Amino acid sequence: MNMEVRPPLRIPDAKAFSTVEVVRVKHWHEHLFSFSVTRPNSFRFRSGEFVMLGMAVDDKPLMRAYSIASPAYADELDFLSVKVPDGPLTSQLQRIRNGDQLYLGRKPTGTLVADALLPGRRLFLLATGTGLAPFLSIARDPDIYEAYSQVILVHSVRHVSELAFRNELEAQLAGDPLVQDQALLQFHYIPTVTRESFRTTGRIQQLIQTEELFGHPVIGPKCFDPGQDRIMLCGSMEMIKEFSEYFEALEFQEGSNAAPGQFVIERAFVG
Incomplete structure (x- = not known):
């Protein structure tokens, strides 16, 4: 010992x-x-x-x-x-x-929070790499399932072995003491790999273009709708920049704690 x-x-x-x-x-x-x-x-x-x-x-x-x-x-x-x-x-x-x-x-903070979003129906959590981390917290928040009818977590990595917490997410958070019943019906996990063979391959942008991101079991329009969809983004600076411009072109407004909008990013990691 x-x-x-x-x-x-x-x-x-x-x-x-x-x-x-x-x-x-x-x-x-x-x-x-x-x-x-x-x-x-x-x-x-x-x-x-x-x-x-x-x-x-x-x-x-x-x-x-x-x-x-x-x-x-x-x-x-x-x-x-x-x-x-x-x-x-x-x-x-x-x-x-x-x-x-x-x-x-002693003082946690951040802009990647539900308070910075307007009410909606579908919540998309788009992550690359370790950008998954805050969404592991959000996906296990009981209030999220009261606010949205669907919570869709999309995680893009280079290699299959980088899909951290994959088993728990594929099981739709079974065993979670507070959200397991709601998550079984409302939570959808979409992992995608860019450099290895996997059931879903390609960057998140490709899944959007092919509409694979909106396939079963996701319910609703086969595109992002600023009237009902809310977006959270976390990942590389390049990913954040690209998607911020993409959603702004779709007339999504970035939200903050002071002025809620239709998509949010964590600006502390963007610079």
Whole structure:
């Protein structure tokens, strides 16, 4: 048995950060991993928000914004991260183990939230890569299923092994204590792979052009309708830019907390 005792992490600013303990780590792919940490009793967030997260690197706190992947009611906080070999933070973060301590910001925030959207019927969650993370939280929010008749999560990756949480999503969140019954009827998961053979291949843009995105079991028009469809976007800067221009051309209005609209993006990661 490993009896190593790790020294406590010194909090850089007790007013801005808490310390949390790593309770679970999973490596999905050579460039992708997820992890869970303890949740401070006072920590509250809205589904889709992000928080500053980090660790001590060279005896200094190094923090980055991470979308929270767990539902707002969960006892633990989940995160999804790429592995960047020479990344100042991820090169160290990818080596964490159960029992390690991290810094967690006290104030989650973000624009990728339901409050920034007008009422609608279909909610499309369009993600590439680790842009999946906030949608894992949103898809397990009971209020989302009260607000929309359908919740469609589209996740585009290069390789099949990058489809994190695929089993849970394909099972339509079966076993989730609060949304499993609603998700069985209202939640649809559409994974697509661009560089390997898979049942659905191609970028999200291709699925839109071929109308595959709107096929069974999705119900409604075979195109995006600003009158009833609401869109959330999370992924690479190129993807966000391309889709923002696309939806604006369709007369969708970008929303915010102050002025809800028909589509939203997380601007903290766009620059």
